Each structure stands twice: as structure tokens, then as C-alpha cells.
Amino acid sequence: MPSTVEIKRIGAVLCDEARPLPERFRALFTLRNLGGETAIDYIVECFSDQSALLKHECAYCLGQMQDKYAIPKLVTVLKDTKQDTMVRHEAGEALGAIGCNSVMGILKEYCNDPIIEVAETCQLAVERIEWLHSKEKQKESSKNPFSSVDPAPPLTEEDLVVLQRKLLDEKLPLFDRYRAMFSLRNINSDASALALAEGLKCSSALFRHEIAYVLGQMQNAAGIKQLKCNLQQEDENPMVRHECAEALGSIAAQECLHTLQDFTQDKEVVVRESCEVALDMLQYEQSEDFQYADTLVKLS
CATH class of the missing domain: 1.25.10.10 (Leucine-rich Repeat Variant)
Known part of the structure; x- marks a missing residue:
């Protein structure tokens, strides 16, 4: 210690x-x-x-x-x-x-x-x-494969069609939709990533921001297209755009690199800063470094 x-x-x-x-x-x-x-x-x-x-x-x-x-x-x-x-x-x-x-x-x-x-x-x-x-x-005894403390627990439901329907149903309580969101994340497949990406078109900015966050956790390239779309929309809520940028950094594909570089001069400070941090994350993901949180090692 x-x-x-x-x-x-x-x-x-x-x-x-x-x-x-x-x-x-x-x-x-x-x-x-x-x-x-x-x-x-x-x-x-x-x-x-x-x-x-x-x-x-x-x-x-x-x-x-x-x-x-x-x-x-x-x-x-x-x-x-x-x-x-x-x-x-x-x-x-x-x-x-x-x-x-x-x-x-x-x-x-x-x-x-x-x-x-x-x-x-x-x-x-x-x-x-x-x-x-x-x-x-x-x-309930569900385990979180991502080891994060989430704002809602996943549902026990595993049917993708049912989960996506709940995810996108804006008449349902937000907590229930979040539960569907984390269930889809935990499934962690191309199909579940695509289902989640549809949530980036929903009306709540908070919801869209959380969708971007979980797509970043999954690091699944299937979500790149919609993440890029929301980042590129200048009228999108900055907290959503910021989370899209960080998600692209986590996914760390080559096309993510070019997109992030394009927005390092964005008019929104939080978007510019997120792209800067995301590029560092992308570099880490593409490297052979043991861990991202490496300040103790560097100071030593």
C-alpha cells in the first residue's frame, strides 16, 4: 500500500x-x-x-x-x-x-x-x-462483468427484443429503462451494442449520455457509427457529446482516432477536453501498458 x-x-x-x-x-x-x-x-x-x-x-x-x-x-x-x-x-x-x-x-x-x-x-x-x-x-444475485457501480441494476431478462423495447419505451419510468440498458450492456454482443446505440436517438439527454457511457464500457465497434453521429451534431447536449467522445476513445478503433482529432478544436470546451482525454485513452488501449491509472508508477 x-x-x-x-x-x-x-x-x-x-x-x-x-x-x-x-x-x-x-x-x-x-x-x-x-x-x-x-x-x-x-x-x-x-x-x-x-x-x-x-x-x-x-x-x-x-x-x-x-x-x-x-x-x-x-x-x-x-x-x-x-x-x-x-x-x-x-x-x-x-x-x-x-x-x-x-x-x-x-x-x-x-x-x-x-x-x-x-x-x-x-x-x-x-x-x-x-x-x-x-x-x-x-x-437477486446478478454480477456486473464491468465492475462499475451503476445507477440501476440490470434486469434478469435476457431477450434482446424485449430489452430493446423497454430501453426505447419513453413511457416507462427512467429507472426501468436504465435496468434494460445495463442488461444489454452485460450481454455485450454486437447485437446488444446496436440495440443500445438506438438509445442515442431518445429524447432525454441524461439517457443518451448514459447510453454513450455504456457503449464505451463495452468497447464494441458496433456502436461507433451512432456515437460519431451524436458527437458530430453541434446542437446535441454537450454532456452527451462529451460522453460520446470518451466512448470512442475507449473503443480505440482507427476511425475513432480520426474523429476525435477532428473535434479537438470544437467550440464547446467540454467536448474539446473530452477529445483530448479520449485520445490519451485511445493511445493507452492501443499500447501494451499494464494500466491506465499509472501515476504512482511514473512518480516512482
């Missing part, structure tokens, strides 16, 4: 705004993997950063770490209307990922936030926590 001094050195890399963003992202994920209060303190420090993309990723990592120590700061970020929508959304999702009943009050309060992406996120977080403490949860 790294010493406190080593964790502080990694934290210094994360918080150094003069360093390239991809380098800071690698430091962030190194801290996420190490865990502990010192690591969280450095991640939390970045919520005053200029980059909404980095702050959003910090909130995501705090949720994945599932450490209650981060809850007070995540609540503060959710409440802060001066923060970018994607940062507040991710703070709400992180509170749902940590899964404590103690945050139900604040999440329910923000289920009616005027920003629809924040409201929908808090609604999902409430339903996830309710599910965690339900009898249904005790009966």
Missing part, C-alpha cells in the same frame, strides 16, 4: 492546473483505485477547478469509491447551482452510488430541480437506494 506521502504526490499532480488534462485524469483514477480519506481530500479539492469535465469525473470517482467520507462534499456540489449541470448531475449520481439512506432527503428535494438532468439523476438515485434496501435486492 502506498504511503501517505506518495498519495499526496499523486494528489499534487491531480490538482496542478498547469499539467495536461490527460495526466491529471490518470492521477485521478490512480487515487480512485488507492482509496482512503487522503485520496478523497485531493479529489474534493478539484471541485474548485476551472474544468467542468475534470470536476464531473471527480464526482464520478467518488461515487465509484463508495466511501461515506465523501458524502458532505457531494451534497455541497449538488446544491451549488453555480456548478455546471454535468457536475451537479454526477454528484447526485455519486450519492446514489454510495447508497446511504441518510441522503434520501436531499436527493428527494432535488428530484424537482429546474435542471432536468439534475432532477432525473436524483430520481434515479432515490430509486437505486430504495432498491438496495428492498426485498427484491436480496433475491
Whole structure:
């Protein structure tokens, strides 16, 4: 286990705004993997950063770490209307990922936030926590092959046609559609990736952004065409375009490289920064490097 001094050195890399963003992202994920209060303190420090993309990723990592120590700061970020929508959304999702009943009050309060992406996120977080403490949860034993903490559990259904129908049915509760989404992701085939890609045409920006995220997790080239389409649409929500860019970086095909290079000068800062980070991820995926979160090794 790294010493406190080593964790502080990694934290210094994360918080150094003069360093390239991809380098800071690698430091962030190194801290996420190490865990502990010192690591969280450095991640939390970045919520005053200029980059909404980095702050959003910090909130995501705090949720994945599932450490209650981060809850007070995540609540503060959710409440802060001066923060970018994607940062507040991710703070709400992180509170749902940590899964404590103690945050139900604040999440329910923000289920009616005027920003629809924040409201929908808090609604999902409430339903996830309710599910965690339900009898249904005790009966289910589904495993997540991607080892991520997701905003909704997968369904036990395995029929692609049924799952896609639920995924695209905008009359169903968003939580149910998310469950279908993660079921399709876990199947992880060309057919399930294509079914998911159809979700990038749905009306909810939050939903489209999550579709892009899971397509990136799958790293299946079948999703490239629709991901590129949404990234290329200038009128698409920036949080969706950003997630499409990062997904293309994870898939790491050659055509992804050219697309990402084309958008490194996009007018939206979060899209430009996402392409920069995605190109670093693509380079990692095409390399023989042992791990992406390699800051500790580099500092050593």
C-alpha cells in the first residue's frame, strides 16, 4: 500500500492546473483505485477547478469509491447551482452510488430541480437506494462483468427484443429503462451494442449520455457509427457529446482516432477536453501498458 506521502504526490499532480488534462485524469483514477480519506481530500479539492469535465469525473470517482467520507462534499456540489449541470448531475449520481439512506432527503428535494438532468439523476438515485434496501435486492444475485457501480441494476431478462423495447419505451419510468440498458450492456454482443446505440436517438439527454457511457464500457465497434453521429451534431447536449467522445476513445478503433482529432478544436470546451482525454485513452488501449491509472508508477 502506498504511503501517505506518495498519495499526496499523486494528489499534487491531480490538482496542478498547469499539467495536461490527460495526466491529471490518470492521477485521478490512480487515487480512485488507492482509496482512503487522503485520496478523497485531493479529489474534493478539484471541485474548485476551472474544468467542468475534470470536476464531473471527480464526482464520478467518488461515487465509484463508495466511501461515506465523501458524502458532505457531494451534497455541497449538488446544491451549488453555480456548478455546471454535468457536475451537479454526477454528484447526485455519486450519492446514489454510495447508497446511504441518510441522503434520501436531499436527493428527494432535488428530484424537482429546474435542471432536468439534475432532477432525473436524483430520481434515479432515490430509486437505486430504495432498491438496495428492498426485498427484491436480496433475491437477486446478478454480477456486473464491468465492475462499475451503476445507477440501476440490470434486469434478469435476457431477450434482446424485449430489452430493446423497454430501453426505447419513453413511457416507462427512467429507472426501468436504465435496468434494460445495463442488461444489454452485460450481454455485450454486437447485437446488444446496436440495440443500445438506438438509445442515442431518445429524447432525454441524461439517457443518451448514459447510453454513450455504456457503449464505451463495452468497447464494441458496433456502436461507433451512432456515437460519431451524436458527437458530430453541434446542437446535441454537450454532456452527451462529451460522453460520446470518451466512448470512442475507449473503443480505440482507427476511425475513432480520426474523429476525435477532428473535434479537438470544437467550440464547446467540454467536448474539446473530452477529445483530448479520449485520445490519451485511445493511445493507452492501443499500447501494451499494464494500466491506465499509472501515476504512482511514473512518480516512482
